[in-house]
Amino acid sequence: xxxxxxxxxxxxxxxxxxxxxxxxxxxxxxxxxxxxxxxxxxxxxxxxxxxxxxxxxxxxxxxxxxxxxxxxxxxxxxxxxxxxxxxxxxxxxxxxxxxxxxxxxxxxxxxxxxxxxxxxxxxxxxxxxxxxxxxxxx
Amino acid sequence: xxxxxxxxxxxxxxxxxxxxxxxxxxxxxxxxxxxxxxxxxxxxxxxxxxxxxxxxxxxxxxxxxxxxxxxxxxxxxxxxxxxxxxxxxxxxxxxxxxxxxxxxxxxxxxxxxxxxxxxxxxxxxxxxxxxxxxxxxxxxxxxxxxxxxxxxxxxxxxxxxxxxxxxxxxxxxxxxxxxxxxxxxxxxxxxxxxxxxxxxxxxxxxxxxxxxxxxxxxxxxxxxxxxxxxxxxxxxxxxxxxxxxxxxxxxxxxxxxxxxxxxxxxxxxxxxxxxxxxxxxxxxxxxxxxxxxxxxxxxxxxxxxxxxxxxxxxx
Numbered sequence: 001x002x003x004x005x006x007x008x009x010x011x012x013x014x015x016x017x018x019x020x021x022x023x024x025x026x027x028x029x030x031x032x033x034x035x036x037x038x039x040x041x042x043x044x045x046x047x048x049x050x051x052x053x054x055x056x057x058x059x060x061x062x063x064x065x066x067x068x069x070x071x072x073x074x075x076x077x078x079x080x081x082x083x084x085x086x087x088x089x090x091x092x093x094x095x096x097x098x099x100x101x102x103x104x105x106x107x108x109x110x111x112x113x114x115x116x117x118x119x120x121x122x123x124x125x126x127x128x129x130x131x132x133x134x135x136x137x138x
Numbered sequence: 139x140x141x142x143x144x145x146x147x148x149x150x151x152x153x154x155x156x157x158x159x160x161x162x163x164x165x166x167x168x169x170x171x172x173x174x175x176x177x178x179x180x181x182x183x184x185x186x187x188x189x190x191x192x193x194x195x196x197x198x199x200x201x202x203x204x205x206x207x208x209x210x211x212x213x214x215x216x217x218x219x220x221x222x223x224x225x226x227x228x229x230x231x232x233x234x235x236x237x238x239x240x241x242x243x244x245x246x247x248x249x250x251x252x253x254x255x256x257x258x259x260x261x262x263x264x265x266x267x268x269x270x271x272x273x274x275x276x277x278x279x280x281x282x283x284x285x286x287x288x289x290x291x292x293x294x295x296x297x298x299x300x301x302x303x304x305x306x307x308x309x310x311x312x313x314x315x316x317x318x319x320x321x322x323x324x325x326x327x328x329x330x331x332x333x334x335x336x337x338x339x340x341x342x343x344x345x346x347x348x349x350x351x352x353x354x355x356x357x358x359x360x361x362x363x364x365x366x367x368x369x370x371x372x373x374x375x376x377x378x379x380x381x382x383x384x385x386x387x388x389x390x391x392x393x394x395x396x397x398x399x400x401x402x403x404x405x406x407x408x409x410x411x412x413x414x415x416x417x418x419x420x421x422x423x424x425x426x427x428x429x430x431x432x433x434x435x436x437x438x439x440x441x442x443x444x445x446x447x448x449x450x451x452x453x
Contacts, residue, residue, distance in 0.1 A: 054328060061365035063409040118202040118452040119409055122181060 026085045034104045041100035045127040047134065055125050056132030063119060064106075064129070072136040082112050090138045102130050182270045186280060186323040186331035188368065189412035189448050190240065190248070190265070192358050193401035194423055195372050197333060198280040198323040200248050200267055204453040207240040209252070212445045213421050219439060228442050236423045238263075246270075254423050258291030261424055271325060279324045284335075286317040288424055297343060312343035317426040319356070329362045337374075339426045347392050349384045353377040354429045366406055370414065374399040374429050399428040400436035401444070414446035 045051060061070075067082065069075040072089025079086050087094060094102075107126055109115045120126050187197035191209055201207060215231020225231040238252025240263070250263035268281045290296075290313040297308040316339070323333035335356040344350055358372035375398040403416020419436035420428035434440035 058328070058365045062407065066408065115452070116409075118205060119450075121202065122184070124181075125184070 026083060029084045029087065032101070032105055032110070034101050038104035038108070039098065039100045041103050043099040043127045043131060044124060045131045047131060049128070049131065051124070051128040052131045052135065054128075056128030056130075059120055059125055059129050060132050063116060072133060084112050089133050089136045092138075095134065095137045099127075099130060102133065103127075106130060106133075180272045180274060180276060183273050183280075183325045184328075186271070186325040186333065187358075187360055188405060188407035191412070191414075191446060191448055192360070192370055192405075193372050193403070193414060193416060193418060193444065193446070194399070194420070194425060194428055195335070195356060195358050195374070195401075196263075196265060196282075196284045196319070196321060196425075197358065198267065198282045198321050200246060200265060200282075201242045201450065202452070203242050203244050205242040206451045206453065207242075207248075207250075208449045208451075209236070209238040209240065210447045211236040211238075211423050213418065213423060214443045216421070216434060216440060216442050234421050234423055240265075252424075254427075256422060256427065259424055259427070260289045260291055262287045271323075279322050282321045282323075284317075284319040284321055286425060288315040288317070288426055289313050290315070315339070315341040315426045315430075317424070317429070319425070323358075330359070332359045333357070337425065337429070339429050341426070341430060348395070349378075349382065351382045352430055353379055353382070360405065366408060368405040368407070370401075370403055370405045370416070372399075372401045374420075374425065376429055393433055395431045395433050397432045397435050397440075399432050400441075403444070410450045412446070412448045414444070416444045417441045418444045 045056075065076055066078045067074075067076045067086050068089065069079065069086075074086035074088050076086070089095075103126065105113065106129065107116045107120065116126075120129065185199040187199045190197055190199050190201065190207065191211075194211065213234045215225055215228035215233055217228045218225060218231075234254065234256045236252050236254040236259075238250055238261070240248050240250035242248045246267035248263075248265040250261075250265075252261045252263070253259070254261070264283075264285045266283045268283060269277055269279075271277055271280045292313075294308045297312040317337060319335045319337035321333055321335040323331060325331045333356075335358070337354045337356060339352045339354065341350050354374055354376050356372065356374045358370075360368045360370045362368045376396050378396065397419060399418065399420035399422075401416050401418040403414055403418075406413045417436075419434040419441050420432035421434070421442055422428040422431055434442075
């Protein structure tokens with residue numbers, strides 16, 4: 001009898017675990033439509049600039065890390081609650097995008113990805129964040 | 139009456155000086171743009187503080203226009219180290235709490251309202267940034283004007299006195315108190331920011347043996363030790379000026395409310411929140427209450443646990 005109760009409890013927990021994970025299953029984000037104005041943008045912060053590991057890292061940690069994770073893998077503590085996958089900044093696919101593409105996705109945003117124009121005000125600070133994301137390449 | 143005139147004169151001269159300073163700064167910018175075409179645009183420094191609030195103090199950090207900020211400030215009761223205390227470090231003691239909303243009308247102008255538990259205070263606040271520190275250091279500091287008008291919502295009987303009292307009866311203006319401050323801050327580097335803020339407090343109505351006016355000098359600082367964590371400190375020091383005192387000789391039995399409000403704690407900031415956990419000596423929360431009515435001496439172990447949370451929404 002005791003074993004039957006244990007078995008039932010284990011099955012219940014297993015069902016709850018599976019259903020919770022099914023409910024949390026995230027869809028991949030669809031393709032971004034980046035306006036030409038942003039597509040043509042080039043980073044004003046060059047690779048190796050001192051601001052990348054100071055301003056870029058600090059700003060990324062404050063505004064981005066909670067969803068995108070410390071290394072951009074999309075494993076931040078808030079990521080699991082999102083309907084859409086946050087992507088992987090270390091992937092070749094992400095890194096192949098132009099500066100302007102990443103700028104638009106990062107600071108203009110859409111749907112669950114918030115707009116950060118009023119939170120990161122300075123243009124050079126935004127580019128420092130993007131260049132910091134470039135350092136996450138595997 | 140003479141004291142009021144002196145106060146008004148000082149306030150007017152301070153405001154005039156600040157507006158002249160601002161006009162001069164703008165004048166130089168325009169002249170430069172006219173004569174030298176390729177002058178790089180002056181960029182303001184990043185904000186000196188993570189939030190517009192540091193404990194109970196205002197900082198020079200303002201948010202872009204159309205930003206709404208909600209503030210919750212909580213102060214537990216005084217920590218009692220006596221063996222017979224039953225209030226668990228003040229957590230079960232009488233607490234004070236304020237909820238407030240600030241809205242940025244312009245990038246350099248924010249208005250706010252709030253309500254505080256003690257004395258049923260309601261308040262209206264205004265912050266106006268006069269000049270902003272630049273990265274080139276052409277302007278070395280940020281200067282902001284800060285004003286708070288408080289309305290004591292206590293029952294009318296608080297001001298009525300006894301039926302045979304010679305004191306004047308209740309008037310709405312009895313409820314009002316004011317706090318004005320000029321805040322000067324400097325972000326020295328990515329880790330260290332400091333600010334100094336002379337202020338003036340006025341209560342329209344006080345108990346018979348207390349003064350209506352008080353100058354103060356406030357200091358605040360933060361040292362950032364991690365991307366989101368900072369050590370923060372502040373102090374509001376009353377500056378009593380003899381000529382402003384209504385009562386020169388105070389009865390020694392009277393409770394003296396002239397202790398500085400000292401706060402020490404930690405700040406954790408995220409994209410949309412700032413959290414403060416700290417020890418503070420005053421329990422008033424509104425600056426005029428902290429400066430005018432604090433009898434706790436931080437350095438004698440008379441302090442309380444405080445918690446603040448702020449939340450931002452951009453529109």
